[in-house]
Amino acid sequence: MSAASPPADSPPAKKGSKKGLLIAIACVVAALAAAGGGAAWYLSRAQGDEAEPAKGAAKTGAKADGKQAKAKERKPGVFLPLDTFTVNLQGPGREHFLQVGLVLEVADAPASDAVKQLMPVIRSQVLLLLAAKNAEELATPDGKAALATEVLAKIRQPLPATPPLAGIEAVHYAGFIIQ
Known part of the structure; x- marks a missing residue:
């Protein structure tokens, strides 16, 4: 009788399961990094768009007329x-x-x-x-x-x-x- 032989019904041991887990974790981390980078780019671009009109007005020296100034200062009622x-x-x-x-x-x-x-x-x-x-x-x-x-x-x-x-x-x- 040999004590070291596995039973015939048991499945073979899985090899490479750690490799698959590492690949899945790497994909999730890459997706999160891409989403974070995209969000940072979008938010910085939106803030830049708000600042550009002020820079353009300062360069030309143009003054906003009273109606435009009131529209920007108008608070919601x-x-x-x-x-x-x-x-x-x-x-x-x-x-x-x-x-x-x-x-x-x-x-x-x-x-x-x-x-x-x-x-x-x-x-x-x-x-x-x-x-x-x-x-x-x-x-x-x-x-x-x-x-x-x-x-x-x-x-x-x-x-x-x-x-x-x-x-x-x-x-x-x-x-x-x-x-």
Whole structure:
């Protein structure tokens, strides 16, 4: 009887398993290094793009006009979400309805308080404006942009006898569904 012989059912011992593990680890390390290098390059390039306009303006000695300076200095305002508007739209043929969520951007908290005090009047005016529209004109991006401009004008002048509301800077869409 020989005690050193392995049983017939056992699989042969694996050779080179450490070599495969080392190759897998090397591939993972190389992939991580490439990803890190790519991210560093992208971030340094993005920061360089922001700095280049300032260098160009300094070389030419050109001064930015007041509007451009204000645009860069402008801080985001206070956002005031309005309740969702749902209206039937005008037009021949099938009935359509519009469901739109609006968010007002106002300059500061006092302007937000002024808008909140007139909110029932503002909602009524916006509902009347929306109900006068038809689905075809609102389906295009230009139609949506024109509607935002009209809503902004309507909100700034909620009542004919009141002075315009100061501080309302923009109207943003939170949702827009035409069915």
